[in-house]
Amino acid sequence: MRELKVVNLNLVEYGKSLKLQKIYEEKTLNGKTDFLLLLEHYPVITIGKSGNSLNILFNKEVLKKRGVSVYQTDRGGDVTYHGPGQLIGYPILNLRYYKKDVKWYVKSLEEILIKTLNEYSINAEMIPKLIGVWVEEKKIASIGIRIRKWVTYHGFALNVNNDLTPFSYIIPCGIKDINITSMKEILNKKVNMKKLKEIIVRNLKIHFNIKT
Numbered sequence: 001m002r003e004l005k006v007v008n009l010n011l012v013e014y015g016k017s018l019k020l021q022k023i024y025e026e027k028t029l030n031g032k033t034d035f036l037l038l039l040e041h042y043p044v045i046t047i048g049k050s051g052n053s054l055n056i057l058f059n060k061e062v063l064k065k066r067g068v069s070v071y072q073t074d075r076g077g078d079v080t081y082h083g084p085g086q087l088i089g090y091p092i093l094n095l096r097y098y099k100k101d102v103k104w105y106v107k108s109l110e111e112i113l114i115k116t117l118n119e120y121s122i123n124a125e126m127i128p129k130l131i132g133v134w135v136e137e138k139k140i141a142s143i144g145i146r147i148r149k150w151v152t153y154h155g156f157a158l159n160v161n162n163d164l165t166p167f168s169y170i171i172p173c174g175i176k177d178i179n180i181t182s183m184k185e186i187l188n189k190k191v192n193m194k195k196l197k198e199i200i201v202r203n204l205k206i207h208f209n210i211k212t
Helices: 014-030 060-065 102-118 165-169 183-187 193-208
Strands: 003-012 033-041 044-047 069-072 079-082 086-092 125-127 130-135 138-148 151-159
Touching: 003 014, 003 193, 014 033, 014 069, 014 086, 014 151, 033 193, 060 069, 079 165, 086 193, 102 125, 102 130, 102 138, 102 151, 102 193
Parallel strands: 003 033, 044 069
Antiparallel strands: 033 086, 044 079, 086 151, 125 130, 130 138, 138 151
16 A cells, blocks of 8 residues: 655745656655645646647736746646645656556546535536536636656646636636636635645545555
């Protein structure tokens, strides 16, 4: 059975998070411990490996004035936004010890987030043929992953207390007329991020049968 080390960070610049993931990826590949990085990002728009830059509705100069940077990255998926108040989870897991199945892994992340949201009495669900987690057809969480030598990196972004305005700067996930929501918007109150992290860690350990 694998061990899991949770790495709790605060606000992290996106480029730095990529470097951190590479470090932990090597540790996971060559060791007995998997990792879960939990953090928030400074405002950033990221473009996935199969993404289309035309889904960004403003040029970089305008976005820079609004404090938003842009990164081309190697995760799956299209265009998305990250910012303060949004919980980012980067599980660095060696799937050789779980199940070497990409679709199963993505669904696992969706199920963990749904279970977590249910604990807040939020009725979250999957939508067939779409990746992510939804509440009444509004997207509350995005998932974009990359796997190398069966070690996962990148992960999920759950809208918790973040400002949703910057999602209007893009066509999220390349889907027109998509509506975005957050836990704060649904619950009409700010969510305790520390408690939320604890619940996600617990649910992830249970789902992947990782010892505590």
